[in-house]
Each structure stands twice: as structure tokens, then as C-alpha cells.
Amino acid sequence: MRFARKASHALPGLLGVVAFLGAWQLIGVYRLAGFTWPPLTTVIAYLADPAHHTLLARAAAASFSSVGIGYGLGLLIGLAIAMLVRIIRPAREGIDQLVAVIHATPAIALAPVFMVILPRDAIPAAISALAVFYLVYVATTSGLESAHRAHQDLFSVLGASPFSRFARLELPAALPSIVSGLKLAVPVAFMGAIVGEWFGASRGLGLLMISGMQNFQIPMLWSAVLLATLTSLVAYGLMGLAERGVQQRYGQ
Amino acid sequence: MTGIRRFFARNWSILAVIAAWQAWVTIAELNSIVLPGPLPVARDIATNPGLYLANAAQTLAVSASGLVIGFALGILVAVLAWCSRLLSGMLTPIGLIFSSIPIVALIPILARILGYDISTVVAIVAVSAFFPTFVFAGAGLNDLPRGAPDLFAVFGASRIQRFYRLVLPSAVPNMMIALRLIVPESVLAAILAEFLMGRSGLGFLFREATGRFAMERALGTSLVAAVTAIICFFLAQRAERAVKARWS
Numbered sequence: 001m002r003f004a005r006k007a008s009h010a011l012p013g014l015l016g017v018v019a020f021l022g023a024w025q026l027i028g029v030y031r032l033a034g035f036t037w038p039p040l041t042t043v044i045a046y047l048a049d050p051a052h053h054t055l056l057a058r059a060a061a062a063s064f065s066s067v068g069i070g071y072g073l074g075l076l077i078g079l080a081i082a083m084l085v086r087i088i089r090p091a092r093e094g095i096d097q098l099v100a101v102i103h104a105t106p107a108i109a110l111a112p113v114f115m116v117i118l119p120r121d122a123i124p125a126a127i128s129a130l131a132v133f134y135l136v137y138v139a140t141t142s143g144l145e146s147a148h149r150a151h152q153d154l155f156s157v158l159g160a161s162p163f164s165r166f167a168r169l170e171l172p173a174a175l176p177s178i179v180s181g182l183k184l185a186v187p188v189a190f191m192g193a194i195v196g197e198w199f200g201a202s203r204g205l206g207l208l209m210i211s212g213m214q215n216f217q218i219p220m221l222w223s224a225v226l227l228a229t230l231t232s233l234v235a236y237g238l239m240g241l242a243e244r245g246v247q248q249r250y251g252q
Numbered sequence: 253m254t255g256i257r258r259f260f261a262r263n264w265s266i267l268a269v270i271a272a273w274q275a276w277v278t279i280a281e282l283n284s285i286v287l288p289g290p291l292p293v294a295r296d297i298a299t300n301p302g303l304y305l306a307n308a309a310q311t312l313a314v315s316a317s318g319l320v321i322g323f324a325l326g327i328l329v330a331v332l333a334w335c336s337r338l339l340s341g342m343l344t345p346i347g348l349i350f351s352s353i354p355i356v357a358l359i360p361i362l363a364r365i366l367g368y369d370i371s372t373v374v375a376i377v378a379v380s381a382f383f384p385t386f387v388f389a390g391a392g393l394n395d396l397p398r399g400a401p402d403l404f405a406v407f408g409a410s411r412i413q414r415f416y417r418l419v420l421p422s423a424v425p426n427m428m429i430a431l432r433l434i435v436p437e438s439v440l441a442a443i444l445a446e447f448l449m450g451r452s453g454l455g456f457l458f459r460e461a462t463g464r465f466a467m468e469r470a471l472g473t474s475l476v477a478a479v480t481a482i483i484c485f486f487l488a489q490r491a492e493r494a495v496k497a498r499w500s
Contacts, residue, residue, distance in 0.1 A: 012341025020346055036364045090261075098265035101478075104485035106440040108447060108458060109474035112467065116287045191354035195444065199462075210448070213360035225361055229353035236352035 038218050043226055046219035055208075060227055062204040063124070066193040070128025071185065077129065078136025079178075086144055086166070096141075103134040107192060111199045124196030124204065131192040132185040139181025143174030172250050179246045183239035190232040288468045293475060296468040303457070304476050311453040312480060314370065315442040318377025319434060325378065326385025327427065334393045334419065344390065350383040355437075359445050370452070373445040380441040381434040385427070392426030393419050425499050428492040435488040439481040454480075 021040055026032070028039030046052060081099075085092040102110075107127050114123045147170050155165045197206025205224045212221025260267075270290055276282070277289040284292055297304055333340040359376050366372040396418065404414050446455025454477045461469035 009341075012338055013345035016342030016344075016346050017349070019342065033365050093262050094265040097262050098269070100485070101266060101482055104436050104482040105478040106436070106443050106481050108440070108443050108455065109477045109481075111458075112462065112470045112474055113287075115462075116282075187352055187354045191356050194354055194357055198444070198448065209357065209360040213364050213448070216364075218364070221360060221364065225357045228357050232353045233349060 036216075036218050038222055042219055043222045046223045047226070052220075052223070056223065056227065059203055059205045059208050059224065060231075062121075062201075063193055063197065063206065063228065064231065066124035066196065066204065067128055067189050069125040070192055071132050071189045073125070073129035074132025074185065074189070075136050075182065078133045079140055081133075082137050082140035082144065083166075085141065086170075092141075099134060099137055102130065107131065107195050108199075111196075114196075115199065120200050121202055123199055124193040124201055124206070127196040128189045128192030131188045135181045135185040135188060136178065139177045140174060143177030143181075144170050146177060147173035175250045176243075176247050179239070179243045183236060183243050186236045186239055187232050190228055194228060285465055285467060288471060292468050293471045296472045297476065304472065307452065307454050307457045307473075308476050308480055311439070311442050311446065311455070311477070312484075314373045314446075314453065315377055315438045315484075318374040318442065319381045319438040321374065322378035322381025322438075323385050323427075323431065323434065326382045326430070327389045329382075330386050330389035330393060330423075331420075333390055334415075340390070343386075347383060347387045347390065351387050355380045355383065356441065356444060359441070359448060363445065363449055368449040368451060372449065373442055373453070376445045377438045377441045380437050384433050384437070385430045388426045388430035388433075389423055392423030395426075396422050421499075425492075425496055428495045432485075432488040432492045435484045436481055439477070439484060443477055 025040045028037050028042065031037075047056070081095065085095050107130070110127070110130070111123070114126050118126055151169055151173075152165075155169055160168070193204070194206040194209070197204040198210060201207055205228045208224035209221055211217065212224060274289050274291075277287055329343065333343045358379060362376050362379065363372055366375055400418055400422070401414075404418055409417065442453065443455040443458070446453035447459050448455075450456050450459050454473055458470060458473040458477070461467075461473060
């Protein structure tokens with residue numbers, strides 16, 4: 001019974017996705033958007049063709065390792081700085097301002113600075129890390145404040161040290177917020193890596209997109225975009241599951 | 253005096269970054285081809301105000317028009333979805349799918365479909381503004397204040413009255429959140445599209461400067477782009493807070 005109800009809830013959504021894919025196919029087959037919009041089947045055929053596997057696999061490996069490194073670095077730096085302003089409170093306002101300014105700055109504006117500091121192939125991971133850092137920092141600082149007043153008072157009465165208060169009360173209370181931030185950071189990490197590759201990386205899906213766009217290699221362009229977006233979608237879904245688990249265990 | 257102190261309390265970090273930049277250039281004895289200091293960059297902006305202004309104005313105009321189109325369409329489609337359960341069930345997952353992928357990846361595709369043209373930049377900005385607006389506005393339309401629906405039912409409000417007097421107003425704070433999110437995204441999308449297609453605007457200026465290693469020009473463009481985006485972001489944040497204060 002429960003399964004049947006779940007299925008009837010998911011049915012319109014499934015219908016929507018099928019309609020979307022069907023529209024993609026029809027527009028492609030009948031050239032409604034010109035010849036630069038390939039049918040879905042053409043893109044799938046391109047992805048499935050073993051002749052392209054080396055190219056796609058190498059590009060995907062480069063891009064996804066940038067995403068992974070950026071995601072990990074952004075998480076670590078975001079957590080570290082959020083905890084630092086928790087300890088040194090007067091610094092918080094200034095750091096918040098700087099973080100907001102960095103976030104509002106278009107990634108492209110930071111590219112020349114990165115070009116000076118880093119080798120070209122490290123730029124995708126750096127831009128990705130910066131974008132992830134912002135979300136993790138905001139999620140952590142707001143999460144650390146979410147511990148209940150009553151619990152705070154209890155810890156004070158029992159004479160908890162600042163460290164044990166942090167480890168046993170504030171951090172667990174912040175976890176749901178941090179994991180939500182990490183879920184939202186998934187597409188952002190991909191965005192950072194792709195944009196970073198546009199500034200002259202030597203390999204990666206972002207590079208395939210550019211060369212596909214400039215040389216009218218339409219199936220290659222769409223395949224590169226589809227690979228990047230599908231991977232982001234799957235990773236986002238997995239983080240959504242993790243988020244649900246954490247909410248049940250630590251949520252209030 | 254307190255005004256100055258407030259300014260430093262809030263902006264010391266920004267000043268520290270500029271000081272660190274100058275220090276780095278001085279200590280490492282970098283020449284201006286590798287990395288010019290803050291002063292030469294400021295000088296390039298001051299001596300070519302027309303060039304920077306014209307391109308910044310164009311980028312801003314393109315971002316603004318794309319943002320307005322995407323924002324309006326996002327709200328419109330969210331309202332349509334609110335009217336029909338089937339439509340809402342069909343569109344919500346698509347909205348979620350598009351908000352969990354890097355939208356910038358669609359820029360090359362859209363550029364190729366629509367051609368290298370300024371209207372394409374507007375379309376790209378509109379697409380990147382549409383999805384967050386649709387998702388947030390949709391959530392706002394379905395999230396009514398507790399007890400309000402009963403009140404409206406008791407007073408026998410028609411569906412249309414209910415929509416105008418209750419559902420739409422209660423979604424406004426959410427729409428403002430969407431606006432704050434899409435403002436920096438729109439500026440970024442516009443600059444990236446200009447960068448890739450290379451026609452005009454700040455993105456093009458940047459591409460042209462990095463192409464011939466004119467680092468003062470490249471950093472000047474970065475600075476102007478950053479300041480433009482930051483001003484837009486803080487205006488959007490302020491608007492969101494003002495609406496929030498009046499609305500709840």
C-alpha cells in the first residue's frame with residue numbers, strides 16, 4: 001500500500017522527465033532548433049561509441065579529480081576558518097565581509113591572480129575550492145550558532161571547557177547545516193572546475209566543451225556537458241541521502 | 253570617529269588583502285607583465301574611464317535584462333505549476349534536476365544554438381536566473397502561514413482571491429531570497445558568456461587583455477567586474493532584508 005502511494009506520487013515527476021527527454025529528441029530529429037541541437041539518441045550513441053572512450057575518459061578523469069580536490073579543500077578551509085572566527089570572535093565581522101566580497105566576485109575576475117600563483121592545470125581545482133569554501137563557511141558559522149540556549153546554559157552550569165562544549169554541543173548541532181551546505185556545494189564544485197578549465201587548462205570536459213563549441217563538433221560538445229551534468233546530479237542525489245540520514249540522527 | 257571605527261571593524265580584511273597584494277609585488281620584485289601592483293591597475297582604470305565604463309555598462313545592462321526575464325518567467329511558471337497538480341508534479345523534478353547541475357556548462361550549448369550574439373548573452377543569463385527563481389517561488393507558493401488557509405476558507409474566499417491575497421504575498425520573501433541568489437550568478441553568467449563568445453562587454457575586455465598579456469588591463473577588468481558584482485549583491489541583500497522586515 002505504502003509502495004503504491006509512493007509510486008503514484010512519483011508518477012507525474014517521471015512523466016515530466018520523460019516529456020523533457022522526448023522533447024529533446026523531437027527538437028533534435030526535426031531540427032526545430034537548427035542543426036546544433038542533436039537528438040538525444042545521437043548524443044548517447046556518441047557516448048557509447050568505444051572510439052571516443054579514451055578521449056572522454058581522460059577528460060572526465062581530469063575534470064572530476066579537479067572537482068574532488070576542490071570539494072575536499074573547500075570543505076577543510078571552510079570548516080577551519082568558521083571555527084577560527086568562533087574562537088576569535090572580534091574577527092568575525094571582518095572575515096564575514098571578506099567572504100561575502102569573495103563570493104560576490106565573479107570567478108573569472110580571480111582568474112588572473114590564480115594564473116600568477118598556480119600552474120594552469122591547477123586553476124580548475126582552485127576555483128572549485130573557493131566556491132565550495134564559501135558555502136561551507138556560511139553553513140558552518142550559522143550551524144554553530146544553532147545550538148539551543150538551554151543546552152548552552154546546561155553546559156555552563158556543568159562547567160564544561162570551551163573545547164568540550166564545542167565538540168559535544170556546538171559541532172553536533174551544526175552538522176545538519178554543514179551537510180546541507182555540502183549538498184548545495186556539489187553543483188558549485190563542478191561549476192568552478194568547468195569555468196577554471198576555460199582559462200586554458202590542457203585537458204578536461206570544460207576544454208572539450210570549448211573546442212566542441214568552436215569547431216562545431218556538436219555531439220562531442222553535448223556529450224561533455226551531459227557527462228558533467230549527470231555526474232553532478234548523481235553526486236547531489238547521494239549528498240541528499242546523506243543529508244537525510246544526518247537530519248534524522250542530529251536534527252532538532 | 254565611531255563611523256571610521258565601524259568601517260575598519262567591517263573592512264579591515266579587504267584592506268589587508270590590498271596591502272598584501274602590494275607587499276607581494278614589492279617583495280617578490282614582480283614585473284608588471286607577471287603581476288602589476290594596485291597602483292598601476294588603478295592608473296589604467298583612471299586613464300581609460302570611457303573604455304571600462306562602456307563595457308561595464310553593457311555587461312550590467314545585459315545581466316539586468318536577462319535577470320528580469322528569467323526572474324519573471326520563473327515566477328510565472330511557478331504560478332502555473334501552483335494552479336495544476338499534474339503540472340507541478342511534472343515540473344518540480346525538472347526544476348530540481350536543473351538546480352543540481354552546473355548551469356554554466358550550458359553556456360557553450362546555448363551559444364552554439366542561438367549564435368554568437370548579444371541576445372544570446374541575455375538568454376544565457378535568463379536561463380541561469382530562471383531555475384532558482386522557479387524552485388524558490390514554487391516552495392513559497394506552497395508554504396502558507398499557519399491557520400491562514402482556514403481563515404480564508406471560513407470567509408468563503410474564492411480561489412482567485414485566495415491566490416492574490418494570501419498565496420502570492422506569502423511567497424514574496426522566498427522570491428527575494430531567489431533574487432539575492434541570482435544577482436551574482438547573473439553577472440557571472442553574462443561575463444562568462446562574453447568571455448567565451450568574445451564580442452563586447454567586460455568578459456570580452458578580459459579575454460582580449462589576457463590574450464596579449466596586458467595584465468594591468470586584465471586586473472583592471474577583474475576589479476571593475478568584482479566591484480560591479482559586489483555592489484549588485486549588496487543591493488540585492490539590502491532589498492531582501494527590507495522586504496523581510498516589512499513582510500513578516
